[in-house]
Amino acid sequence: MDEQPRLMHSHTGVGMAGHPGLPQHMQDGTGGTDGDGRKQDIGDILQQIMTITDQSLDEAQARKHALNCHRMKPALFNVLCEIKEKTVLSIRGAQEEEPPDPQLMRLDNMLLAEGVSGPEKGGGSAAAAAAAAASGGAGVDNSAEHSDYRAKLSQIRQIYHTELEKYEQACNEFTTHVMNLLREQSRTRPISPKEIERMVNIIHRKFSSIQMQLKQSTCEAVMILRSRFLDARRKRRNFNKQATEILNEYFYSHLSNPYPSEEAKEELAKKCAITVAQVSNWFGNKRIRYKKNIGKFQEEANMYAARTAVNAANASSHGSQANSPSTPNSAGETGSPWLCSKSQRVF
DNA sequence: TAGTATGATTCAGC
């Protein structure tokens, strides 16, 4: 490659001798003798370029043909290609190696986790299962909601893949088109294969930015779907009668201190087929509502107190302990310190 | 259909 300047010089030295469209100094390689002369020559060239469009198609084709058939054309063309490849690479080489976009990685990871991208795995069963677990698993039939969620996620997945396919197809078509154009143009102007490759990379980058928008939209759709699904958990379902009775029994038999220990909560949750959190909620609501309107709950309290007494009597006659979960306090106590302010409460 | 009951959530205080 060291001999390029020499080649270029020798080529230009030989020049396009006798070529009809070129000024004399380009033909003999001498150039203008002074600044004004050079300016005049450049002006002439520009003028000729500008008038090309005024020429008839036949004239232009003839000129193009004459250029392509010139004996020095291949050599000159190769030199120009080499020079261009060198200069363009030195300018743009550093831009080629780009680190992966963290935002794109996040989107990809999320789509993978939700089961939208990657292999089909039951339409986000992981998310549905997580939501089901969060809903308490209290014997509540969530299967209909889950199938609805999966169906909608599957729709999103389908749309995503269809669009992705469309983008890829469009990208490939456009890339092929541009490559064909460049290959065609490379016959008349110096375009190196690497330059074509770079152009392809540029096109791919443009299309991947469009893909990123698609991924963002898909992520948003999944988020909306998920939030709607999780909101559906707010749908209140009453506990079954047996569960309510167990909870009430405990509450009224421990009226003096209706604060079940963690163990008692777990036992109650087990018995009622609800979660410990639901037991805590129930007692929280019960305490506040009882306290607000003791009169209203009096009858209920009496009923459960009587039932507890009967149970206790039965238990003692059978020589066994009461069936109620263990608590820090004994059952059926009178007097309710918890009804005083919170700071006065006795545990 | 309005009123009530009830499970869940949120928020502040301790």
Add this chain to the structure above:
DNA sequence: GCTGAATCATACTA
């Protein structure tokens, strides 16, 4: 982190 209090959202009932 647990609790009380207020509130929301829904189920139930007359």
